[in-house]
Amino acid sequence: MGIIVTSYHLWIGLITILLCLIFLYIGNVANRFLLSLFIAFLFSFFLFQLTTNVLNTYDLSREAKILINRCLLLLILIVVYITHKLQKKQISFYLQKPEFNNIIEFPFHSIKTSYFLLIGLIINVSIFVPFIVKENVIYLKSTFVFSLLFSLVNATLEELIWRGILLDSLKRYMSVLYAIIITSVGFGLLHLSIGISLLVSLLFSFGGLFYAFVVLKTNSIYPAIFFHFVINMGMVWSGWIL
Numbered sequence: 001m002g003i004i005v006t007s008y009h010l011w012i013g014l015i016t017i018l019l020c021l022i023f024l025y026i027g028n029v030a031n032r033f034l035l036s037l038f039i040a041f042l043f044s045f046f047l048f049q050l051t052t053n054v055l056n057t058y059d060l061s062r063e064a065k066i067l068i069n070r071c072l073l074l075l076i077l078i079v080v081y082i083t084h085k086l087q088k089k090q091i092s093f094y095l096q097k098p099e100f101n102n103i104i105e106f107p108f109h110s111i112k113t114s115y116f117l118l119i120g121l122i123i124n125v126s127i128f129v130p131f132i133v134k135e136n137v138i139y140l141k142s143t144f145v146f147s148l149l150f151s152l153v154n155a156t157l158e159e160l161i162w163r164g165i166l167l168d169s170l171k172r173y174m175s176v177l178y179a180i181i182i183t184s185v186g187f188g189l190l191h192l193s194i195g196i197s198l199l200v201s202l203l204f205s206f207g208g209l210f211y212a213f214v215v216l217k218t219n220s221i222y223p224a225i226f227f228h229f230v231i232n233m234g235m236v237w238s239g240w241i242l
């Protein structure tokens with residue numbers, strides 16, 4: 001709810017939610033870290049929105065505004081990181097080497113993580129190919145550098161925020177399922193801030209579920225960043241971003 005009201009600039013709603021969280025923080029000692037995490041995230045997202053509003057007043061190209069907007073995700077990452085450090089909480093970011101040999105168990109089948117990821121990559125690329133071939137070569141060449149920068153910055157920062165720090169922290173204090181759901185829905189709703197509709201943003205939450213699954217199965221954030229990068233490249237070249 002906090003992400004929604006902030007994305008739509010409903011500041012009274014945001015203040016109300018923050019005050020409720022602060023009162024809960026004062027009265028609920030057992031869950032103070034979790035509450036402080038939610039407060040820090042909403043406050044940093046508020047800063048992100050304010051800075052984006054200021055950015056939009058400048059006469060910059062659409063490409064420049066999008067890239068700067070994605071870089072501003074650092075505000076959220078830094079504030080949440082500082083919250084952890086102030087409370088002396090551990091952060092892993094899942095920076096370990098991927099464990100591709102892990103086995104994924106399904107009800108009637110099992111498969112190595114590496115094969116599962118390869119199948120997922122082929123499916124994702126196949127989805128974007130029909131849209132990409134419709135674009136002319138000049139467009140693809142003109143957006144090549146932008147697509148690389150956008151995809152690298154966006155994929156890296158979003159994964160570090162949602163899977164690297166929030167998923168890792170939340171699953172220490174609640175069930176893994178709840179941690180996955182909260183971070184996946186939050187990931188989807190964050191796209192409201194860049195003008196994507198509520199319905200489509202909620203659909204993006206399924207992407208968050210997939211990224212969380214990849215991180216937890218490989219015990220590393222790098223495969224999720226790679227998948228996210230590839231999908232973002234496809235979105236740019238399909239004309240969905242510019």
